[in-house]
Amino acid sequence: MTATSSRTPSTTDVDWWRSAVVYQVYVRSFADSNGDGVGDLRGIRERLPYLRDLGVDALWLTPFYRSPMIDGGYDVADYRDVDPIFGNLADFDEMITEAHALGLRLIVDVVPNHSSDAHPWFVEALAAAPGSAERERYMFHDGKGDNGELPPNDWESIFGGPAWTRVPDGQWYLHLFDPAQPDLNWRNPEVRAEFEDVLRFWLDRGVDGFRIDVAHGMIKQEGLPDVGRTSADGSPQIELLGRGRLPYFDQDEVHDIYRAWRPILDSYPGGRMAVAEAWAETPQRLARYIGPDELHQAFNFDFLDATWSADSFHKVIDTALAESTIVGAPTTWVLSNHDKHRHVTRYGDGPVGLRRARAAALLMLALPGCAYLYQGEELGLPEVLDLPDELRQDPAFLRTGQTRDGCRVPLPWSGELPPYGFGPAGCELSWLPAPTTWANLSVAAQTGDPASTLELYRAALRIRRSHPALVDGPTTDTGTDALAWLTTEPEVLAFSRAATPDAPALVCVVNFGDAPVRVADHGNLILASEPLDESSGQPMLPVDAAAWFERP
Structure with a gap:
């Protein structure tokens, strides 16, 4: 459906x-x-x-x-x-x-x-002189060393390598990502x-x-x-x-x-x-x-x-x-x-x-x-x-x-x-x-x-979208009181959510362990990521599985 x-x-x-x-x-x-x-x-x-x-x-x-x-x-x-x-x-x-x-x-x-180095602003910056208004839109700086041959600092690109590239007139521009992505100057x-x-x-x-x-x-x-x-x-x-x-x-x-x-x-x-x-x-x-x-x-x-x-x-x-x-x-x-x-x-x-x-x-x-x-x-x-x-x-x-x-x-x-x-x-x-x-x-x-x-x-x-316990409204608590943790076996997570104390609750159980766990006490099954095992006569949640239950 x-x-x-x-x-x-x-x-x-x-x-x-x-x-x-x-x-x-x-x-x-x-x-x-x-x-x-x-x-x-x-x-x-x-x-x-x-x-x-x-x-x-x-x-x-x-x-x-x-x-x-x-x-x-x-x-x-x-x-x-x-x-x-x-x-x-x-x-x-x-x-x-x-x-x-x-x-x-x-x-x-x-x-x-950052923008692309093909953005008109950066094209203008490369054509302009150091200290110009065009370069002030980006992070252009002089380098270190006797002739400015070293980058302005030790910053690294998120993509690997240095975060600075030198242009023909000797200045360097910052790019925290690829050299084709020059950083903009947000103080401008x-x-x-x-x-x-x-x-x-x-x-x-x-x-x-x-x-x-x-x-x-x-x-x-x-x-x-x-x-x-x-x-x-x-x-x-x-x-x-x-x-x-x-x-x-x-x-x-x-x-x-x-x-x-x-x-x-x-x-x-x-x-x-x-x-x-x-x-x-x-x-x-x-x-x-x-x-x-x-x-x-x-x-x-x-x-x-x-x-x-x-x-x-x-x-x-x-x-x-x-x-x-x-x-x-x-x-x-x-x-x-x-x-x-x-x-x-x-x-x-x-x-x-x-x-x-x-x-x-x-x-x-x-x-x-x-x-x-x-x-x-x-x-x-x-x-x-x-x-x-x-x-x-x-x-x-x-x-x-x-x-x-x-x-x-x-x-x-x-x-x-x-x-x-x-x-x-x-x-x-x-x-x-x-x-x-x-x-x-x-x-x-x-x-x-x-x-x-x-x-x-x-x-x-x-x-x-439809269950009252999961429909968060503008005033619904979504902080630390938004769910109640339930006592479970080790390597099992279980919590309940309810819109009001009198409304039906939804219980979510996740089995992170290495053996099936008993879930008969959690209510009526609504949905499960894997079929429950009932070979023992009672419903068991399999390993690496989760299920939703509803209880009054």
Whole structure:
């Protein structure tokens, strides 16, 4: 059973984001409408009914702006236009109109830390002299050494190697990512005004929110001090990300930017929101990004990084709910995204990884707050680990050997052979090749199969939307009192949620152990990631499985 009725977003439902399920669309890998092997906006539009029937509330699009595509579109050359490989602005307008008609909201990526080196501003900066207004839009600095032949400091790129590149006149420019992604100077009022206008441009076109890329990175510490550790001495700076202070991340002044953005969002109807991709050294510093005068949400990457154990997930959930209490806003939950190996593979790959991924999905979707799904996780897709090196396009692979391409392989929609209906009928093009073993993982193959991962997600999302214990309203507690932990055997997590003391409760049980566990006392079974074992005369939850129960 799938939902089929339209549910046009209400302009008065300003708190929709508090408990939404948001589906991340990696645009170039979702659906190809014209047969060139690259996903596009028309392809997304054609597949919107699939997302409605899946049961999500919103979709988040990765960058589709004009770009040389050095970093999959996160190197933006024009923030107000669509790259021709994805379509045009008319395609965008038609897509968002259709999404809203189907009851789906739309979140788009904004990339404010850096632009492309093909952006007109950077082209002008290279042509201008040191100290010019054009160079003040970026982070140009003189080097060290007798002739400025050394970088201004020891900062490293997130993609590996130095974070500075020298230009012919001798100055250096900062790029915390690829050299094709020069960092903007956010102490320049012109940069701030430009991005405020970019936000309004897309808000005027009807977008419901923004995912802010590298939201912690726009302000660099005055004086550009050395970090004092480098990959050359065996201590890569990236190891401090989310664990320690870096002079180029999470500076206090970054919050001034979001305090200027929030009134812009609030000036539009319908609960326009923003979610930060932010890393900070403590939960308290991360919480500062969220609040009535800043952003609505920040991604909870600790949940994604949790190891497969009851203790790990218990600690992560408790910490996240405590943070929610601090800021008065619900947390976000995410298991995979376009930058990480898919969780089927992280949890062990093969049948074990898939069982655990299905269980993790029920755990996540039973928690209070907002859940973000990454395209293909509802199909149980694994990471593709054997892509030929010559086909990889991730700039991090070229600099460090690490790659994110394996989670970006185009989705399998139907058919027996790659690319499994990714493009029009008969099209064999796909910008990355899908494995020959994915026929049974396609949308068509899994639809209607009650044992499939797709139908498990559809059922879970249908229950999440309708069960009173899981429907978070604008005043619903989503902090530390939002769920009650239950006493269980070691390596088992169980908690209950209830809207009121008199309402039916939903109990979620996850078995992380190495033996089945008795679940007869938890109520009536609603949904399980694996069939319960009743061979002993009483229901037992298998290893690496989760189940939802209802009790009065």
